[in-house]
Amino acid sequence: MPTASTRVPQQERSRATQARLLEATVDCLVEYGWSGTTTTVVAARAGVSRGAQLHHYPTKAALVTAAVAHLADRRAAELRTEAEALPAGPQRLDRVVDLLGVAFTGPLFVAALELWVAARTDAELRRALVPLEARVGREMHRLTVALLGVDERRPGVREAVQATLDLLRGLGVANLLNDDSARRTALLHTWKRQLAALLTPDAGPAERAMPAGAGLERDRQ
Known part of the structure; x- marks a missing residue:
């Protein structure tokens, strides 16, 4: 029977x-696409046995959705860290949009897009993906609000934030086949x-100069 001292290393190895x-x-999703990403290919690339892969993720749908969730959480944490170094004032909005734009062109976006397309005709994948995507x-919406340091209670702010994310997503799709920079x-x-005008139509200088990270602190509370 495993002792307490052996369980910790086992848990670490499992993680x-x-x-x-x-x-x-x-x-694999980025390199081979949905159809080329088989559980056998993934196990070989990860350097683990098929038995170990099946133990943790018994189906392909479980594996790919867990992978996207894992990377999404990590990327959100990275965005928060990167945003802490952004300047205050008018330049902050520009830099936040640029940061988010990178998120919609990176590996996570490409992998997620492969799943979105596949889920249209794969019922098992769709059942797993819909709640994850939601x-x-x-x-992502809450993170954007926090990074911008805006108040969603103001009319139009929620819609402006979502329009920004939808625009960036569309531009990310357009950039997949050729350089659309x-x-x-x-x-x-x-x-x-336009976004600056939508978010701060009546703001004075003090409000426009909200300290970098102020929205982040409010979001953590």
């Missing part, structure tokens, strides 16, 4: 195995100006 599987899954969407830059430049 390490899961982490390798989740990272390998995202890598959770990730809510958390020139059009993307021009569109975001215009949207940043």
Whole structure:
């Protein structure tokens, strides 16, 4: 029977195995797409046995949704950390939008898009993905509100934040097949100006100069 001293290393090894599987899954989705990401391929890439993979994630749907959830949580934490170094004042909005834009062009977005398309015709995947997508969407919205330091109780603010996320998602899709950076830059430049007006139409200088991270602190409370 395992003792207390042996259970901890076993738990650590189990967590390490899961982490390798989740990272390998995202890598495979980006490199091979949904159809090429088999559980056998993932296990081989992660360097774990098929038995270990099946023990932690018995189905492909369970594996890929867990991988996207894992990466989404990690990326949200990274965004919070990166945002702490952003300047206060008018420049903050521009930098926040740029940070979010990177999130909609990175590996997480590509992997998630593979799942969205596959879930249209895969009932098992759709059942697993719909609640995950709803959770990730809510958390991304709350994170954006916090990073911008805006008050969603004000009319129009919630819609402006969601429009920003929808725009970035669409631009991310447009960027998948070819380099769309020139059009993307021009569109975001215009949207940043419009967003600033939508979020702070009656704000004075003191409100516009909200300290960097103020929204983050409120969101943590």
